[in-house]
Amino acid sequence: MELDELRIFQAVLQEESVTRAAQRLHRVQSNVTTRLRQLEDKLGVALFLREGKRLIPTDAAWRLGDYAERLLALSEEAGQAVADGEPRGRLRLGSMESTAGARLAPPLAAYHRRYPEVQLELQTGVSRDLILAVREGKLDAALVSGAFGDERLEEVPVFEETMVLIAAAGRDALTLERLADSTLLAFGNGCAYRQRLEFWLQEQGLQPRRIVEMGSYHAMLGCVACGMGLAMLPQSLLDSMPLLAAQVSIHPLPDDLRLSRTMLVRRRGVRHPALDALLDTLRPAGDAALAPAQAPSIPARGAMH
Structure with a gap:
């Protein structure tokens, strides 16, 4: 061949x-x-x-x-x-939209300046679709939520996010019962954040009354601000959009739900110099994010302050 x-x-x-x-x-x-x-x-x-x-x-x-x-x-x-050992060629990177919006701009800009011969392509999507694209060779790597234990993939922790629940501005403390009775705004079924929230609610014996699927966090924040429903997303994303964040109220989540680790997944055994260089660039940016500030815990079926 x-x-x-x-x-x-x-x-x-x-x-x-x-x-x-x-x-x-x-x-x-x-x-x-x-x-x-x-x-x-x-x-x-x-x-x-x-x-x-x-x-x-x-x-x-x-x-x-x-x-x-x-x-x-x-x-x-x-x-x-x-050759000269410098990374070059095409690098296809996938990322969750929240990670791309809140975490990637500074390190990718630094990477582009340092390795101008690399043709970086960024594709956003939900974790399930991104992992499938890496498995099928359509992406060289992806930044996704959680660990998956797939022997075909190598997983490297990069960021750790503090997840929060957002509601319309001025919303009082939220109980889990009120959360279950509210409309949840979320990405499609392949979204790891949505899956975690739904699974956690099931563990509490609750089920959301209604889920409305959306394609962007900007639309999600706008609808939450207008009182359409509630949404769960990373605090870092709110920090990157202060004008929109000022229009919603922020509520912490229980310990077993509030932390979410972002992993870089790549095919095991496949070495890619441009990807290795990108990982070296992301690690300094991720070091501070791997130890988020502690948020108060909320007992099951208790008030969500």
Whole structure:
């Protein structure tokens, strides 16, 4: 197998389309199709089932995808190792929106100044989708909430967030019963923060009356300020948006819910010099955030001050 064939195969697997893969690789479609069939002939297996214009990956394609990701990463690492050792090339980073908004701007700016040869791409999303993208090789790494224990992934703690509950300004102390009877504003089901809050409420024997899904924290804060409902988010995000934060009331959460660790996840065993350099840049910014100030604890079914 040639590395060029693996790059073409990987692009088709990730894009799920010869047309999009050709555009990504700046090649003509006929070349992509020919090289893909040549790879299938060499391996003696079908990598894709073809239904009209659709390409459906076979089990062999998914197995080869893991090896292709590692081989291409090793090839890039080897090229950098025998050059000047400076990080360069494309680095695809995923992040929760709250982390991107509250934590990443200063370290990414410093990283860009120090390593101008790295083409950094940032994609935001919910933790579940970001982890899947790392597993499938669509992202080199992602900043997500919590540890997942996946043997295919390496997890490095970067930040620790203090989670708070926000309500309309002037809202009195919140009881858990009132929380359960309120509308909760949250991201989609793949959001780790939402999952933690829902699971915690279930442990208290409660269930939110209604959940309204939103796509941004700005919209969430605006709706909370107008009295539409309650939301749980990191204190650091509020600190980064003082004008919006001034329009809501902030309520601490119990000890078993208020702390959330942000992890950088990457595929285990795949070395990426540009990613290593990014992690070195993030660590100083994360050191202070790994020891947040203590917030008062709230007993179950007690008042949420």
